[in-house]
Amino acid sequence: MTDLAELTLAATADGIRARKFSSWEVTQACLARISAWQKHTNAFLAVDHGGALKAAARADALNVRGAASGVLHGVPLAHKDIFGRANTLVSIGSKIPDKPSTETATVLARLDAAGAIELGALNMDEFAGGFSGHNAHFGDCRNPWKPDRVPGGSSSGSAAAVAARMVMGALGTDTGGSVRMPAHFCGVVGLRPTYGRVSRHGAFPRAWSLDTVGPLARTAEDAALLLQAIAGEDPLDSAAENVAVVDYRSGLTQPIAGIRVGVPKDVYFTSIDAGIASLLEASRAVLAKLGAVLVEIELPDPEPLTALGLTVARPEAASLHFDWIAARPGDYSPSIREAIESGFYIPATRYIDALRQRGVMLKRWLDTAFDKVELLHLPVFGSPTPTLAECAPTGPSPATAVGFGRFTWPFAFLGLPSIAVPVGFQQDGMPAAMQLVGRPFAEAMLLNAAHLYQRETGWHQKAPPLPK
Amino acid sequence: MPQNKPGAPSAASVKAMASELYGLALDDARAKHIAAELARFEAGIAAAGRPPADVAPGALFRQLLLAGEPQGPRRA
Numbered sequence: 183m184t185d186l187a188e189l190t191l192a193a194t195a196d197g198i199r200a201r202k203f204s205s206w207e208v209t210q211a212c213l214a215r216i217s218a219w220q221k222h223t224n225a226f227l228a229v230d231h232g233g234a235l236k237a238a239a240r241a242d243a244l245n246v247r248g249a250a251s252g253v254l255h256g257v258p259l260a261h262k263d264i265f266g267r268a269n270t271l272v273s274i275g276s277k278i279p280d281k282p283s284t285e286t287a288t289v290l291a292r293l294d295a296a297g298a299i300e301l302g303a304l305n306m307d308e309f310a311g312g313f314s315g316h317n318a319h320f321g322d323c324r325n326p327w328k329p330d331r332v333p334g335g336s337s338s339g340s341a342a343a344v345a346a347r348m349v350m351g352a353l354g355t356d357t358g359g360s361v362r363m364p365a366h367f368c369g370v371v372g373l374r375p376t377y378g379r380v381s382r383h384g385a386f387p388r389a390w391s392l393d394t395v396g397p398l399a400r401t402a403e404d405a406a407l408l409l410q411a412i413a414g415e416d417p418l419d420s421a422a423e424n425v426a427v428v429d430y431r432s433g434l435t436q437p438i439a440g441i442r443v444g445v446p447k448d449v450y451f452t453s454i455d456a457g458i459a460s461l462l463e464a465s466r467a468v469l470a471k472l473g474a475v476l477v478e479i480e481l482p483d484p485e486p487l488t489a490l491g492l493t494v495a496r497p498e499a500a501s502l503h504f505d506w507i508a509a510r511p512g513d514y515s516p517s518i519r520e521a522i523e524s525g526f527y528i529p530a531t532r533y534i535d536a537l538r539q540r541g542v543m544l545k546r547w548l549d550t551a552f553d554k555v556e557l558l559h560l561p562v563f564g565s566p567t568p569t570l571a572e573c574a575p576t577g578p579s580p581a582t583a584v585g586f587g588r589f590t591w592p593f594a595f596l597g598l599p600s601i602a603v604p605v606g607f608q609q610d611g612m613p614a615a616m617q618l619v620g621r622p623f624a625e626a627m628l629l630n631a632a633h634l635y636q637r638e639t640g641w642h643q644k645a646p647p648l649p650k
Numbered sequence: 651m652p653q654n655k656p657g658a659p660s661a662a663s664v665k666a667m668a669s670e671l672y673g674l675a676l677d678d679a680r681a682k683h684i685a686a687e688l689a690r691f692e693a694g695i696a697a698a699g700r701p702p703a704d705v706a707p708g709a710l711f712r713q714l715l716l717a718g719e720p721q722g723p724r725r726a
Contacts, residue, residue, distance in 0.1 A: 489694020524684045526672055527664050538701040541710025597715055622715040
């Protein structure tokens with residue numbers, strides 16, 4: 183019999199609903215995977231065996247009575263430990279938080295309503311402040327493909343757990359690339375929705391103006407189901423916009439013939455590792471085979487967008503952490519503290535200018551890039567996957583970390599939706615992803631293109647071998 | 651006021667602000683590192699140029715995000 187943990191989220195949800203297998207069986211299979219993988223990846227900060235199995239049994243009982251609660255009924259998930267759950271202590275990857283949450287994050291409440299089961303809490307970079315998966319307090323998260331390599335961050339555990347088939351899907355947060363980067367490094371799909379598509383209420387902030395919540399999953403179809411459950415306005419998050427949520431799953435199989443995909447010729451995007459460039463080129467050929475029209479395009483200069491994004495993010499993080507930094511500076515990792523502290527010294531005028539530039543820059547990109555194409559095709563990361571040691575804050579070559587966020591920050595600043603989709607494996611066996619970027623609220627188109635690409639390729643079906 | 655003001659603070663300014671404004675102790679190496687990073691941000695901001703005077707923080711950005719209808723899979 184197929185190991186149920188190897189099923190996609192969509193197949194699992196459909197199978198449970200059709201009573202081909204039970205939620206309890208799937209949950210058991212995932213818990214077995216966690217047992218096998220945890221010491222090799224440290225993806226989980228906590229596993230709730232008993233609670234998960236009880237919830238699965240309840241889901242099965244409801245299903246027998248024809249009372250399945252939603253599209254994710256009985257499906258086991260786990261999430262970055264940044265989302266509040268009432269009466270539960272959420273670590274945010276730090277030892278500082280010491281009080282249980284008083285309420286449940288909107289996204290978790292929506293997943294609950296859709297019938298999902300939660301297996302535990304996933305590792306992350308401290309206060310969502312890194313891209314490498316290091317965590318000095320709970321231990322580094324490791325990449326299931328090669329444990330010495332970075333899993334990416336800050337949603338490190340989310341990507342590692344999905345890649346190793348410990349969970350069917352996971353939520354992460356993406357301020358400057360924290361969903362897309364780990365998706366690239368671990369070989370899973372990661373979607374950063376449009377700013378305002380998904381409520382952040384109850385998710386501990388990194389930078390209010392930039393934070394988004396997004397799914398990590400094995401397939402675009404799985405990501406579509408997760409997005410369907412969590413998207414939409416929320417009176418508890420004033421930034422969660424009243425924009426209609428389309429049926430993401432039903433649109434997945436529409437032909438993409440005629441859709442124009444922009445391929446930038448700027449050195450900024452093309453000066454990348456030859457192996458990754460080759461994988462990206464092959465992925466473009468697949469999109470072309472599907473009927474997409476590849477358009478070589480000159481983009482506005484992306485370089486200032488990262489600086490502008492950080493000029494917004496750093497003071498917001500400094501404001502958020504002001505009391506803790508003053509009271510408990512020694513409880514931060516030095517590199518995380520320094521990144522937060524730098525926000526204290528950015529003049530208010532610069533912060534305001536960066537926020538003013540956001541609209542100006544978005545208009546420039548919409549007028550000069552997205553008037554010619556519907557999607558952009560870009561790298562997520564442009565170098566071979568570094569080791570954890572190379573990227574350690576105190577390691578021998580911290581310069582390795584320079585490329586982190588290079589291709590993700592610009593689109594976070596612009597607030598545009600973007601998706602990381604696995605496109606194969608580098609020479610050293612590590613996965614790589616393409617990044618597709620769309621117009622505001624074009625998540626359906628991103629998922630549609632990613633789904634058709636995955637149907638043609640099958641990279642998403644490859645999983646890291648179970649540890650011996 | 652010159653276009654390039656206020657520029658990124660020097661390491662000495664960072665150290666002074668840390669102490670005077672926030673009561674934080676920064677060693678020279680960290681102050682230097684932070685100042686270098688802020689200078690990189692400043693260079694990026696300078697490259698973007700000045701936004702028009704009538705652009706308020708956040709307003710145009712949100713207006714543009716919401717300018718279109720929700721986009722289905724084939725909406726161009």
